Amino acid sequence: MEKLLEAKEIRKTFYKGKIPFTAVDGVSFSMERGECLGLVGESGCGKSTIARILTRLIEPDAGSVLLHGREVLQLKGKEKRMLYHEVQMVFQTPQDSFDPRRSLGDGIMESLRNRGMNRAKAKERLYELLDMVELDREFASRYPHEVSGGQCQRAAIARALAPGPRLIICDEATSALDVTVQAQILKLLQKLQREQGMSLLLICHDLALVQLLCDQVLVMYKGRIEERGAPDEVICRPQKEYTRILVNSVF
């Protein structure tokens, strides 16, 4: 299979006052095209930090990220914005991920408009996207506080799909939703992933979900990748002490 993304030796240290705290400590992994990769680990182990580095929302202290073999971390200005045609993210808190003063439709069309698409065309594409995420078209004119969490997350997925990305990173995209809605959203993501041939990086607390959806899973502990493998393998025959604890705590 073709390699889509390769992260090498990513390192990020935050400073709380003067005290350094290494949130990501030399993380390397790669993703293939069309792959669904799970990233699990306890709270605070650095999962979101990795997601934010891959999307250039924060800069790592060291390391490199290759997308189609091209270095991502050096991109600047317009080229950096082009990165977001390829990589998109769905956030944990759906309502907060939409500007409270703009309609969901505006939010979804933002990337299209930024690419110079005219209003009429962007509207057309907006309706296509809403159909894809199984949202009624009248949601386009709603504001984030006027829809439910699940509906808002569907809109967020539509927004992520808008530029036609190769990779969508879901940072606990379902943990703010209740269980039945969670299942719907995840099914939707899986369906879209297969239809569009995208890759999915699924950041998750829930090992059962990972087992259900992912081809491969990364287990992270204190800023490091402990283990990688097929979910069944990792869960049934954990190689590392931490993974064992994590698995035991769930099952």
Next chain:
Amino acid sequence: MMETPTITLREQKVVRDRTKWKMIFLGALALAVLFVAAFAPFLTPYDPYAQDLAIALQPPDAAHLLGTDRYGRDMLSRVIMGSRSTIFAALLLVMVITVVGGMVGIICGWYGGKLDAFLMRVSDIFLAFPGMVFAIAVASVMSGGILNAVVALACISWSKYARIARSQVLAIKSAPYMAAAKLSGSGTGKMIWKHIVPNIAGPVVVTAVLDIGTMIMEIAGLSFLGLGATPPTAEWGSMMSNGRSMLQTSPWVVLSPGCAIFLTVMIFNLAGDTVRDVLDPRQQKR
């Protein structure tokens, strides 16, 4: 179970309706004042600058509703004419400090770092200074004139707006929707203009509207001290100042511009309060 929310909803509606009517009423009053200011030259019954010593210091009567001053000029005409200088100067002032202060605040909040630290120290200095004293110093260095009074007051007033805008920017800068906007390919300009400005406008505008009254007073104050409008320009503060020795003998000379200031400031303050009630984010959450 079902009863409680119904009542709350109705109460909410009553409150909202009351706020709405208050807003309409006060808004109409504020507009009326602005209308008078805008069309002052057409509304004055007499020429506000025409002197006629024969009718100097006449108490209010049918011909001169607010009496005349010591040069025999019609007080009503002068009060109407004065609204123009005072109110327009105040509006100009509020506009300038909102835009300048807001821009400085956005830049500070957005970029942070040394620039932020430097600009905030500068604003600290202005905030720490007793405002009016500083304005008096600036105005006297620049010598009178109402525009100079505006500049002097702008110097001491922008920093409050910079503070408000900055803290608002800091509060929303790291919101997920800003990250989402970035991921939608919006550059700095678009992020600021489309997402930051609309989201911080509420508190800034409320402060601005509430400040109109204060600014009217400060401009009148500077003029009263002879550092704002210069005679013979009709301006409320300088009119009061010119008549202050006659407070006991011909009180209308002082009281007419005084009441004009009082009423105008009150109208704008109450209107500002209502605007705040409408725009206040705490009420918006519902």
